Amino acid sequence: MNGEELAGPAGPKLVRLLYFLGAGFICVASINKWRDLQRKSMVLQQQQQQQQQNQENPANALK
Template sequence: MVDRSIERNEELQKKKMTIPVPVGEEVGPKLVRFLYFIGAGFVCTAAINKWRDLERKANIQKQQKELLENPSPNSHGVQNAVE
């Protein structure tokens, strides 16, 4: 009687742990494809963020360069008033 209950518990645990898979397919290749998909998502996200940072830095440098080349007329007025 005790042996039968142990066997039944083992059978129930096996049923809970199984993943429904179509006939003729293995779980391994699906899991590998899923992990590749997740990894590709991380790589693409990192690349997009890096591109945004480069664009932002380029815009900041461009604005700073324009400010140095063409100072605003208000800054001359303040300098003249101080002198």
């Protein structure tokens, strides 16, 4: 056997393809969710920094 599959029923091959596509979908969804969480975390940190700066310098908050 040199890496080629023997001819057989298409059922198992189709199932493997569907598993592969499903795993790819799950990975892409997970990566997008992680990026979204990172983005939200950065926005929250920036807001907190701005609030701290506004509390330290109230004159800048009025501008």
